[in-house]
Amino acid sequence: MKANCWYGKGDVQVVNVSEPEILNNHDAVVRVTSTAICGSDLHLYNNFVPTMEKGDILGHEFMGEVVEVGSEVHNLKAGDRVVASFPISCGKCFFCQRELFSLCENSNPNAWMAQKLFGHSPAGIYGYTHMLGGFAGGQAEYARVPFADVGTVKIPDGLSDEQVLFLSDIFPTGYMAAENCNIQPGDTIAVWGCGPVGQLAIKSAYLLGAERVIGIDRFPYRLQIAHEKAGAEVLNYEECDVYDSLMEMTGGLGPDACIDAVGMEAHVPGVIGAYDRVKQSMMLESDRPHVVRQAIIACLKGGTVSIPGVYGGFDDKIPLGSLVNKALTVKTGQTHVQHYFAPLLERIQSGDIDPSFIITHRLPLEEAPRGFEMFLNKEDDCLKVVLKP
């Protein structure tokens, strides 16, 4: 079968590989009908996350039709149409039973490695470094889904692939980011980054009752989508000072909650940007945590900073002083996707939201490398690429 594999910085190739088999009794094999390139895949593409290996199959947003199930899979059968969650979760451990699926203890065969870096290992993730399991990903014609009973949601007829595909990652991720803000009626939410997760976080914030949502980015086309399709007020940080503008918009209070939907590769103008870039390239700092800094400084006293953006290591110059003296709450985490499957599928079915508004490009799987390049360079106003195997 064809699969999109990682071969190094800026190098992904669609190559022929063997088809996946059932390796564990809780596995299912899915014929992929739609898969997407995630913003976090770009961190791999730029080689910012360690423990990738040449030949790793990428992709953690995928859906398709079940073709085979292992002996311990009880809720699925061949022919079912499912979306898979990006974290792989056993459903039985302490964390899964508390619905903290991205913290599963039993799904990362290389848990020791993540433990070295993080103290504890999170769940395994498809196509996202060997530290997080080294699982083959879903940018392929077929994919193996471990713990398939827990890690899939069955899709009823009448919903298109594009409407439900993002249940795999970015819709729950945006939604959890907004939910973490503990939104109360009348709240103002600021969202840094109007990429796919940012757009869905804006939408979700409104779904959860936010009064105003402010989207921050520098690409006019992204701001336009945030404004027109997601309904946000927008700030272009290249044209204004973010802190000053936010204060002006909120009578000096600051947004009730700030969402960092950018992560480790923030584009940072000026001296601080140079500082972070130098440190990152010298491996002295793993991330460019500019947005976290800005969000903490801008946030309402007693407010919440919610971080769905991906960070991987040890960061500098985080304004802990501000965090403490302003009594802020920080909420973060890889998304507990499975926890959101049912309620968000319902939101889609009831027409509350159609996440497919973010799709700008549809390509055949063979053109995945071009998709990565376009998405990275924001060519052709690219916001979200869906691949069709």
Place this chain on the structure above:
Amino acid sequence: MEIPRDLALERRQQSGPHYSEPLERRGDWNDGSLTTAARRAWDQKQLSVLVEGNEKTIAGGLGWFSVGLGLMELLAPRTLERFLGIRHHGLLLRIMGLREIASGVGILTGSRPSSWLWARVGGDVIDIASLGMAFNSDTAKPANIGLACAAVAAVTVLDLRCAQELSRNDDSALSMRIIEVRKSIQINCSPAEVYKFWRDFSNLPKFMSNVESVETLSEKRSHWCVIGPTGKRLEWDAEITDEQENRLIAWRSLEGAQIENHGSVRFETAPGRRGTYVKVHLQYSPPGGIFGARVARLFGREPRQQIHEDLHHLKQIMETGEIITTKGQPAGRGSATSWKYDQAVRRQVDSRSDYQSSAV
């Protein structure tokens, strides 16, 4: 000058509460919880307990001697030249002075004084050689040079003894004959369930990747086959020394074991519906001594790591019925798994065999 082994041991024990971790647990580092710097500090702290003897005092004296001599060579080379009756070697003396100071400072402040002492021994040899050459100088004062030679020779002997002794201590700190491992893991089922699974020793090879088989010989005795780090099969008989249903199993190897070992596993009810804490405590003499253990570590078979992996596999079997793997998945390269990163996966017991019957 020599610290008898048991005295060193006694000192360690006396050093009491502020060294809460016994030295045997040095293997603990490799769990990655410590940074390299912290590891070194820990290393040094451990060493200082051992080295707190005459050697250290003498080493300190030699360090100050080095600094003093170095300063003299550096600041007053003329005086020395006059004393030895040589000329035009001021620069050489100054360089030698710098070297002296460096090794002195190294001995006094370095984390491993022994290596700096060896540097001093090397320097002494150079000194004697240079003094020997000075004899040939026309203006040489043989008596004074002889005196200097004698002094340097005496210091050399001292340096040598001290360096040897400290090195031995360094090694002894790293070469305790016994390896001790403690590891614990939370498992989301009752102590009775884990106890039952563990007590059936034939289950152990299902999660202990280097255990080939455990054969039950009688109520208390069993026969173990283990694949050692070098791939060699090691066998021994073991007996249960203590057993409390659903709570504890303790064992030790019997005479003639290829690896002497004893240990215990406790099954504690974890608070707050967290299931069970399984706590393993194991002591063994590594095959091939500490050298073997070091080699094993190079191959990722560090005992603590190994036991941690094994317990993680036990947890997976108890909670989900199988060990998750990536062996055999597709990849755009020769092998399904990565040689660099997936050693743990490669070590897994094949989980395609059926666990369901034995697991809960």
